[in-house]
Amino acid sequence: GLESERLAKEAAGVQREVAAAALLQQAEQEAITREKKIAEQEKERIENEAMFLQLRADREGDREREREREGERDAEVTREHDLLRTRLTAVEEEAARWKLQYQQ
Numbered sequence: 001g002l003e004s005e006r007l008a009k010e011a012a013g014v015q016r017e018v019a020a021a022a023l024l025q026q027a028e029q030e031a032i033t034r035e036k037k038i039a040e041q042e043k044e045r046i047e048n049e050a051m052f053l054q055l056r057a058d059r060e061g062d063r064e065r066e067r068e069r070e071g072e073r074d075a076e077v078t079r080e081h082d083l084l085r086t087r088l089t090a091v092e093e094e095a096a097r098w099k100l101q102y103q104q
Helices: 004-103
Strands: none
Touching: none
16 A cells, blocks of 8 residues: 555656756766767868868968069079170170271
C-alpha cells in the first residue's frame, strides 16, 4: 500500500531527474556543436583574410618589382641617350676638324 505508493513516487522523481539530466546533456551537446560551428566559421574567415592579405602583398610586391623594372628601363634609356649624345659630339667635333682642314 503506502510503501509501494512511496516507491512509485520515488521512482517517478528519479525518472524526472533522469529526463531532466538527459535534456540538460542534449542542450549542452547542442551548445558545443554551435560553438564548434562558430569556431569553424571564424577559422575559415581568418584563413580567407590571410589569403586576401597574402594576395594583396603579392600584388604589391609585383607592383614594386614593376617599378624597379621601369626604373631600370629609364636608367637604360638615359645611358643610351648619353652614349648617343657623346657619339654625336664626337661626330660634330670630327666634322669641325674636317671643315677646318678643308678650308685651309
